[in-house]
């Protein structure tokens with residue numbers, strides 16, 4: 001059975017605020033955050049990790065290797081640097 | 082000398098020089114999407130035991146796309162403008178166990194390097210060429226490229242590009258390549274599958290990737306955000322199965338045909354040469 005929950009990891013310092021992931025997400029659960037990374041970009045945040053369907057469109061479209069999705073026990077957002 | 086720490090976070094990080102990230106490419110640049118698809122193809126092939134990534138030789142020329150060689154954790158070379166293919170050819174002939182990949186821009190490969198491209202395809206040279214077509218000379222500030230659509234504004238064609246664009250797929254077909262496909266950054270999964278199929282093959286393999294350059298191309302022609310240019314590209318690309326490469330239209334106003342246009346298994350140059358020496 002496919003996992004029902006997903007862990008979405010944002011590699012904050014790689015994000016360049018291009019917003020492709022935010023626009024491509026079919027569930028519209030990604031949004032621009034308020035916090036700035038080391039390069040002065042407001043990196044993407046996950047608003048409702050519980051709504052993630054694990055399609056990984058955000059992961060595959062990200063030009064900066066800054067977001068990825070894994071099956072997990074519970075819905076989760078992780079910020080890595 | 083202190084060695085910079087190489088953080089491993091993302092699933093493809095083991096193939097990247099992560100200590101150099103974030104890379105230089107602008108927000109929303111399609112080169113990163115293409116490189117990511119390449120990394121995923123290599124990862125899948127390696128996980129299936131079908132490739133040894135330490136044998137990959139990653140060669141790129143000059144341009145924004147050419148910068149990719151500096152971010153990959155493979156052996157590689159950043160070669161003079163237009164000369165990525167000859168470099169890869171030389172390396173392959175000296176070390177036939179290598180798996181050469183040329184990852185470069187449209188200006189580099191079919192502009193200044195156009196002749197090398199034609200003759201490597203004619204000789205069926207053993208190399209996978211990933212041509213990132215962003216329709217512009219991006220690194221140098223947006224001059225017209227041989228792939229720029231007719232009528233388009235660029236910094237050197239302020240009244241619109243008067244020339245017809247080149248269709249790399251048709252050129253490779255006329256010269257006789259083993260594998261020819263065109264994909265776009267709007268279809269990263271199909272692109273990855275195509276790279277995965279072509280990488281272990283022999284002979285000349287071309288995968289053209291129609292990319293987006295939001296900053297130097299898109300912004301100049303009225304697309305203010307990367308997603309706007311992306312949606313525009315989504316509208317014009319069409320996937321067609323089982324058609325001849327000579328029908329693979331490349332027209333930014335009407336349609337850009339994506340798909341796999343040629344899959345053959347003719348002997349690659351290395352094998353032909355080895356056999357000639359055996360009898361000589």
Ligand SMILES: Cc1ncc(C[n+]2csc(CCOP(=O)(O)OP(=O)(O)O)c2C)c(N)n1
Nearest residue numbers: 144145146162186187188189217218219220
């Ligand atoms: C021999 C030579 N001529 C010209 C240049 C200047 N130059 C650097 S990059 C470039 C264009 C690259 O365009 P493309 O291959 O499409 O790459 P992009 O930057 O669009 O990825 C040019 C003309 C150079 N570096 N060397």
